[in-house]
Amino acid sequence: MSTKRFYSSRFYLVRVFVLAVFVSHFFACSKSYEEGKTVIGNKAMVVTAHPEASRVGIEVLENGGNAIDAMVAVHFALAVVYPAAGNIGGGGFMIYRPVDGEVSSLDFREKAPLAAFEEMYQDENGEIIDGLSLAGPMASGVPGSVDGMIQAHKKYGSVPLKELIAPAYKLAKKGFYITEKQAKNYNRYKSVFIEQNQDSTNIPLVRFDRKWQEGDLLVQQDLASTLKRIQDNGRDGFYKGETAQLLVAEMKAGNGIIELEDMAKYEAKWRTPITGEYRGLKVYSMGPPSSGGIALMQLLKMSAHFPLGDLGFHQAKTIHLMTEMERRVYADRAKHLGDSDFWDVPKDDLLDDGYLKSRVDEIHLTNATDSEQVLAMNFDHQESEETTHYSIVDANGNAVSVTTTINSGYGSKVFVTGAGFLMNNEMDDFSSKPGVPNVYGLLGGKANAIQPEKRMLSAMTPTILEKDGELFMVVGTPGGSTIITSVYQTILNVVDHGMDMREAVSSARVHHQWKPNFIFPEKGGLEETTKSALEEMGHTIKERGSIGRVDAILVNEKGLLEGAGDPRGDDWAAGF
Structure with missing residues (x-):
């Protein structure tokens, strides 16, 4: 084992044996996050939601592949080893910064099928049909992940596609050892999987002999066959031929509306x-149909008016100001953002310095604003927190930031029979009916109404930052509407509060999204004195579980790469 490689995970040392099985002879188990270990790389770094996916990515880079090659390999590997959110049946967004070219972004978000229409989830009386947009075949949009990976590879890749899919194929065919979190998750979803799938005896994540346990081997032969068809036939191995036919057959067996034409047209x-700047840093993030880039830049531009570093991390005044900015940004998001191919998004107006200064001037330095007084249309949207993100930097300094999802955990819960992969339930990310709350208690409006071939609004915020023209940070996270505030806080933690990458990722987070009118801190994340001070300002505090799972890379002052996988999950950084 080369001493130049360093790896980190959140696992305690008592799990070393199981981890050794996970990563075979490729990994050396280092100290856990609880013991303060930062992963350092001299040349390259990969941070993903699962140790096997990080292993796959770092091996591509060690063998001479570039960041896009590693991205493709990681994406397909996550579809195998992290089925809650990794996918070929979903979609996402990519930000890519080459060393010698312009930063680009790729939208491979799912689309509404051709047969979709605005009232499709309403009954004859105009009432929402409970659960129809959440589970089962009708909840699925046309998946974009495979086309996204192939387009990015065609433009920037250097290693043959077949070689990049090979690790995922092997993991599906021969199996991998699941984590403790995954075992608990599969057991919890067993009845849901059985209910939503036509062949209950052929669901890869369900076992009938006993409960899943940490270290169990998960083999997915049908998924391996699907990956083999993509290896052999590229895009047509998914969007045409046997896989597309199996997908459409699965839709027709239920009440789904995806047809072969939808697949072929995607x-x-x-x-x-x-793009924008914050305290001398250049920021690149994702535009519509993601709301993430615009919302993040609004937050950063407004933050530049306040001495957040001097006020201190998680001090009442700091959180108050962040909350007031978030309140206004999420109201703007609600009113103005949607798929720019279908909705006129006023990007320049939303990012105008004068407009944002006027928003700053509305903020009282010691008193909370009532969200009802923040003008916006009654609309907001949140996607499930079961998204996933990965960050990659290759040995030449090329960087890629990717956030991808199938929406809720395990998407629609429907496996494509004979193909072995999960379909998304992204149609719930549309507004099923203006003014009616979705599953997350949030309202919807016309900007995000269902239309054929329209892409649903997202909060995904893959982001890359530069300092003096050089790479500085690669960052992103899952977390639904908390994605934006998690990325925002991670940047503030480094830039304003002087944290290293591990500290910035693992520190407790808080969230506000205009409506409902609560500050949501992670449980135990704020001191009682801080909460009391915020309440005296007029804020309402409502503690919640973990927020986001940030996977990020920082170029430190020595020019070394600091990789951090979030300790809230099984996330793992790998570098050399």
């Missing part, structure tokens, strides 16, 4: 990134 789309 195309990922290259878009112009959202």
Whole structure:
């Protein structure tokens, strides 16, 4: 084992034996996050939601592949080893910063099928049909992940696609050892999987002999066959032929509306990134149909008006100001953001310095604003927190930031029979009916209404930062509507509060999204004196579980790469 490689995970040392099985002879188990270990790389770094996916990515880089090659290999590997959110049946967004070219962004978000229409989840009386947009075949949009990976690889890749899919194929065919978190998750979802799938005896994540346990081997032969078809036939191995036919058959067996024409027509789309500056740093993030880039830049531009570093990390005044900015940004998001191919998004107006200064001027330094007084249309949206993110930097300094999802944990809960992969339930990310709350208690409006071939609004915020023209940070996270505030806080933690990457990722987070009108801190994340001070300002505190799972890379003052996988999950950084 080379001494130049360093790895980190959140596991306690008592799990070393199981981890050794996970990563075979490729990994050396280092100290856990609880013991303060930061992963350092001299040349390259990969941070993902699962140790096997990180192993796959770092091996591609060690063998001479570039960041896009590693991205493709990681993405397909996550579809095997992290089925709650890793996918080929979903979609996402990519920000890519080459060393010698312009930063680009790729939208491979799912699309509404051709047969979709605005009232499709309403009954004859105009009432929402409970659960129809959440589970089962009708909840699925046309998946974009495979086309996204193939388009990015065609433009920037250097290693043959077949070689990059090979590790995922092997993991599916021969199996991998599941984590403790995964075992608990599979057991919890067993009845849901059985209920939603037509062949209850052929669900890869269900076992009938006993409960799943940490270290069990998960083999997925049908998924391996699907990956083999993509290896052999590229895009047509998924969007045409046997896989597409199996997918459409699964839809028709239920009440789904995806047809072969939908599959054949799908195309990922290259878009112009959202760009801006914060305290001398250049920021690149994702534009519509993601709301993440615009919302993040609004937050950062407004933050530049306040001495957040001097006020201190998690001090009442700091959280108050962050909350007031978030309140206004999420109201703007609600009113103005949707798929820019279908909705006129006023990007320049939302990012105008004068407009944002006027928003700052509305903020009282010691008193909370009532969200009802923040003007916006009654609309907001949140996607499930079971998204996933990965960050990669290769040996030449090329960097990629990718956030991808199938929406809720395990998407629609429907496995494509004979193909072995889960379909998304992204149709719930649309507004099923203006003014009616979705499953998360949030309202919807016309900007995000269902239309054929429209992409649903997202909060995904893959982001890359530069300092003096050089790479500085690669960052992103899952977390639904908390994605934006998690990325925002991670940047503040480094830039304003002087944290290293591990500290910035693992520190407790807080969230506010305009409505409902609560500050949501992670349980135990704020001191009682801080909560009391915020309440005296007029804020309402409502503690919640963990927020986000940030996977990020920082170029430190020595020019070394600091990789951090979030200790809230099984996330793992690997570098050399």
